[in-house]
Amino acid sequence: MFGLFKKRKHDCRSSGYGSPTRICEHLSAGQHLGWFVRRDPDDADASWPDAWCGACNEMVVAAGKEADRAVAAIRFSSVCDGCYERHRDRNWPGDSEGQMARLLGRAKTELALRQQRLRARYDLDRFDWFEWEDETHRLLLSKRATGQRVAATVQIVGSFSHRTHTWFWNWGRDDKDEREKQRLREIRRHGEENALLKLAVPHWPGDERDAWDMTAIACLFVASEGIYRTPHENGHTYMLVLAVEELSQLQ
Secondary structure, eight states, rough: OOOOOOOOOOOOOSSSSEEEEEEEEHHOOSSSOOOOOOTTTTTTSSSOOOOEEEHHHHHHHHHGGGGGHHHSSSSSEEEEEHHHHHHHHHHHHOOOOOOHHHHHHHHHHHHHHHHHHHHHOOOOOOOOOEETTTTEEEEEOOOTTOOEEEEEEEEEEEEEEETTTTEEEEGGGGTOHHHGGGHHHHHHHHHHTTHHHHHHHSSEEOOOOHHHHHHHHHHSSSSSSSSEEEEEEEEEEEEEEEEEEEOOOOO
């Protein structure tokens, strides 16, 4: 479903990060026309693959073994990634059956139980210092007043930017290695199979509540003890806590 874009800059004064994208000419002015893309097997996690509408997709499907030729015949327009996302959000099919709300309800119920158990053992919010141990993929937390330390093995779920007000799933970031992405792909597959935009695409506009909600949903797909977040330059990184280990106390 998702393809790959090479790192070129697209000059758009209206929005976006400058990544070049292409959509069929119908999507630019349309609404609720459907949204179809093809994943490039060489890079399955690209954020802004070529996209086309439902009518164009009917021709692609009808072409059968000549689908590649049918895609090549689509009249595409070049847009920046920010414009691409606005066109995508306007044409993506709606969640008429309320699947996302039900999934989120389950996730919040399950997360509340996990967080309660985690707080009873390690109240991570009371630790006031952290550092990354990259070689073991652990988050080292400490209380500067008492010297207590723990190591949390984590799975990064995604990040929220206060600058752009966007959520970015970790599986869609090309600067992350495969180990950081692989556990999250079941979430993406679920989103694609059920046409749930916030799960199926890696990057979209939102707020901090969305970030917490996506991290809660990740708990349903990845075995974990709870969730946590750390600050970064422009926002926060959200993660699942897979395990916590006591470390020797700082002197």
